[in-house]
Amino acid sequence: MEILVAVIAFAGAILAAIAAGVLIRRLRDEPEGWLIAWSAAAASLCLSLAAIAIGYLMGFGPATFKVFQVAGSLLAPLWLGVGLIQLLANRTPPKFLGWLFGLAVTVVSGVIMVVDPLIKSDGWAKSLPSSSVYWGIIPKNLLIGVHVIAVLIMLAAVVIAAVRWRSGDELDTDNLHATLVIAPSGIALVGAMRFAVPGIFTTALLVVAAAAVWYAVLRPLAPYEDDEEDDIEQPQHAPAGRRARQEPVPAAHHEMAPPPVEPRRPPSPGLGDLVAEYRAGDQNVDYAARMAPPVPETGPATGYVMNGRHGTGPQDFPPAPATGAIYPGAELFTPAQQPPPPPQPQPQQQAGTSRPSPSIFGLLTVFTLIDGSGEAFDRLADQTVEAVRRGEPDTLVYACHAVKSAPLQRIVYELYRDEVAYHDHQRQPHVERFVNERQAMVLATNIIELNVNAAKVVPLPTVMF
Template identity: 50%
Template sequence: MSGSMGSTMGVLVAFLALAGALTAGMTTAVLIGRLREEPTGWLIAWSVAAGALTLSLGTIGIGHLAGFGAGTFRISQITGSLLAPLWLAVGVLQLLADKGSSRFGGWLIGSALTVVGAVIMLLDPISGAFSKELPDAGAHWDIWPEYLLHGVHGLVIVMLVISLAVSLLSWRDGDDFDIDNMQATVVLAPAGLLLSAALELGLPAILVVVLMAVTAGGMWYAVARPLAPYEDDDEDEDDEPDEWTGRSRRAADRREPQVAAPSPVPPLPPAPRRSGLGDLVAEYQAKEEAELDFANRMQSADGFGPRARPDDFAGPATGQLIMPDPYGQPRQADFGVPAPGAPPVDPHDMPATGIMLPVVDSPAFPAAAAAAFGSAFGAASGQGVSASRQDGSVKPAAGIYGILTVFTLMDGSGEAFDKLAEETVEAVLRNEPDTLIFICHAVKSAPLQRIVYELYRDEVGFSEHQRQPHMERFATERQPLVLATNVIELTVNAAKVVPLPAAYRV
């Protein structure tokens, strides 16, 4: 009766061992497949452990069916008692370690014990007879292999207990990677602890086989679920994982994408140099399809702005920034920007929308403005022009000087810029007789754009305009409000100035 029960138990153990060997073999294949894509230290260690479990369980299954011998005993002991628990613990250490010294220490211990232990267990003589039951290691090994296995099992238990504590502590205040590491360690550390204890205490074969199979299944679960690669990691083809890197918080910070900032947009090809505002407005209208770097778009080709070279004004071009002389030479105030070293201006309150002309209560203002502009054109060209003429067309003199300035504002600064521009226009109206036209426009299709249109009797009048205190104030106080400035020089070929309709007055 007892022989029949023993035979049945042997068959059951053999069946469980072979099933466990199949599970461990599939786990090894999964680990190696993942290892080819992500050569990390913990995957290498667990691949060794899973391969060792495959050989050990297969040998145990064959031994329970056909009987054990010296060869099957050595293989099952080297793989199942030495390599499997040792490299399982080394893999958990590689997974959790933040410092390279800790990971290197794990590799050093694992490699040294593997080489020394395998040599001793292969060369040490074996005593005693074998049967179809799992051999008791203490009954067959000499003192050195026995003490070696005791030391390895004790070391594995200490490493797994420490790793379990570290993973739980990291999980309390950690990120998603720490949570994944904790879940994997909670599965693998208890399995490794129980397997080491069963091997150390010489528990029945069926328990040892079940614990080996559970350990192999735990590694498969850990790699397939909590330690599965994130989708962002799969899509990031440029990052090459380091062989020695674990999934610690530091490694996670190295690999995960920067979510605080939007993905960079590829730079636009350089735009051709050309006159006019059509390209700038078109870019703003296309902003729904892509975010454009207008500061970069408006940079001149040489990076120094319109006054960097003497020949830059051979033809007007969009995309030029007003910047100081790159060679450090003194210069006069240019385009409303004060010269270097100009005294600071007192801060001024700001906030309103774009204007065309300042508020004037007198109903005769449009006609008066038109008359002033018309007489100025006439004086410049040697012709008299009446403000009451509805056609108001003249052929201005060639000396009339014009500037068109496009300001791209910082987000949220439109109201402050418009208030500053309105006060500047009022000061120009009161103090600058040689300024024929000075208008600030808003752009319907580009809320962050302002266009200032200026005409002067000649370049001398423009120079006088630049030296006015209100223009220095305008240039100084607009700087924190403006992202980029684009300047276009103009010549006037023909002009018509008529009174503004009352509907357009603010």
Template identity: 30%
Template sequence: MVTVGLAFVSALVGWSATAALAAYAQRRPGVAAVAWLVAALGMTVGLSAAVVGAMFDFGDLTFRLLQIGVSLIGPLYLGWGALEYAVRSFQGRFTSRLFVTAFTIVPLVVLSVDRLSGRFGAAYPGLADHYDLIPRVLVNGAQTAAVVFLAVALVAAARRRGGDRVADLSVLGLVALSLVLAVTVGRLGLGPGGPVLMLGAVAALWGACALAARPRREDDYDDYDDFDGYDDYDDDYDYDDAEAGPAASMEEPVRRKRRNADTYADHQGGAPVREAAPQRGRGVITIYTLAEGQGSGFDQLANAVVAHVAEHEPDTLMFACHTVPSAPLQRIVYAMYRDELAREEHERQPHVVEFARRGAAFVVATNVIELSLSGAAASDGLAAMLLPH
């Protein structure tokens, strides 16, 4: 009865986690979220079959469902979701999808129809207790692929710069824990200890997804709740107002005192005198080469950041994204700043940092050309053309 109770609790937690992941994947659609949802669903179906097996002894169907969910679907999609979460390379993601397809279909068919041997009991059975050599080899291959996916994701997250690295490594650490526990139970069974470890595996995955959805905080970041254009993508980038206090959502974009600005406190009489300082415009041309079929997603991000720059960056004199009729997979972003300080302020803005982070999922190559203004002419209608009302 202890095993039955533990199996029931682990299955109940599994369904709760699956429901939570389904809600998150619907609200913030993304490949990583869907992959982890499939992993949770696979493990939960296996755990539900294990409840029946623990109550009435395992049989062919309950054993197969348990092993397919815990040994195959769970680990494979945990690892793949980790790679999709951490790796921005289109080629890497495409290759991983090919491997996931191969390591899902073939082992799934073999595990469903291959002959079983041995006698069943009420305890969680191990993979080798009833499957022959070929199913074990296929499962080993799928689990090895999952470990490779996870290792690549950890390396990519560790090499990333910025405040997101620690959070990403924490998410991947919990995913790794879930994967290890699922593989251990699938291989060894462990009797009454099996449902306990699977409870930990499901809880770790639940925690990883909750942490991935948790608001990211940087020293200078604003609340992104009112930033239209990013809400359709796979990461939740809202601030935790409970931690930041009631004024969190009222923060302004990053502003720094300009080098040639004066304050009355700097002068002990009379009006402030502004020191002469040359204003040398700075420009940057960034050429993005997009992955096939990613133009719409990139354009939504670009339109959102253009609107935010226009509203909050008076010293960014121009920020425009151009399509290239002769090259549909290219986008050219042209930016002109009042001076070097204005450029620095622009690059530190939360919406710009978020644009670079999210845009990497759509881009396969980037070329940057820096410009220093030596002379210019512009018509009075330039602003009206670029920013129509």
């Protein structure tokens, strides 16, 4: 049994160390309070599990006992609770009080528990020692107080997250999800440390707490920080970061704001990037027209794509690549050398507005990547897009987007002439390679089928090397 517990503790220590390292690495891009607190909790769980593994292999002593107790019984529950405060608090005062309490208890209680002598110095064995047998009255009461406060914080966090979720948005859904993972794990950890529980169960609960931190932080979280236009000032007290909630716009700006839009239904988890980018760009600005090159006077008036040609009908203009790329064999001319364009028949004015073909089939796929796999995924996507451009004439649009507010998410937008063209696309060797090789890089995938009601498509600007 001692070997089994030691193996579980050693594996859990490795898991907690990896989780702490990944969280600390993520702090470089997202210096969030809850990330800092849960990084401290993961590091504490790593130390406590390492002490258990050593104790079950070589026997416990004063040093391994104190490391196990200070890290696992004091610091881990404390910083799990402080992280929930940082996650759910919308204003600065509660966050500041949470930091003040966590740092004060860590310094004061940690020094007391490390310096205070144990009331019993013998009787050590290769089994988890009970805290009530070795701690003096001051460390014992400190642990009781910290445990009570940590449990109250976690219970209150569950209630607050559930109340906000009932009338909230996708941010509140993610907060409730994380709280329901962290809070029960922390409460179970406190119970295992306070009461006489077999060592294998205490070790397992420490491992579960480390896994809960990893899951709650590294699972797909939607970014909810909408990009603001330059003419709208953000309140100074607004929270920052990718999980920041957007504060209401002051009344002085209501006249300048665009007309209200129809309320949105909450999207499924993992689509927060798509919603954020759409809302940020929904300002009646024609971004495609601003990016497009100048169009001759005889050029298309609407810019929509039909049957691979630009214009008001398939007879108006010669074929042009949809991506704006220059195909091999094309000749480049300076403005002075540019030959005059051939005469074009004047397009006939048609009544009404031209609309895309109802048979066009579209897809929007949101990929949430595993940390560290972005460059490999982008290389694979570039190769796939190039193969689609060269060999799929019935694929109208095939574009891979990166999301500025979420480095681990990619969006692939696809339009096909019809569903037959889509099924032909799926059977292509380069598509099968894309599907197979991306599996090791993708954490979650969300797919949306689209109907095209209206569209404007122009050739994209390209970079010449």
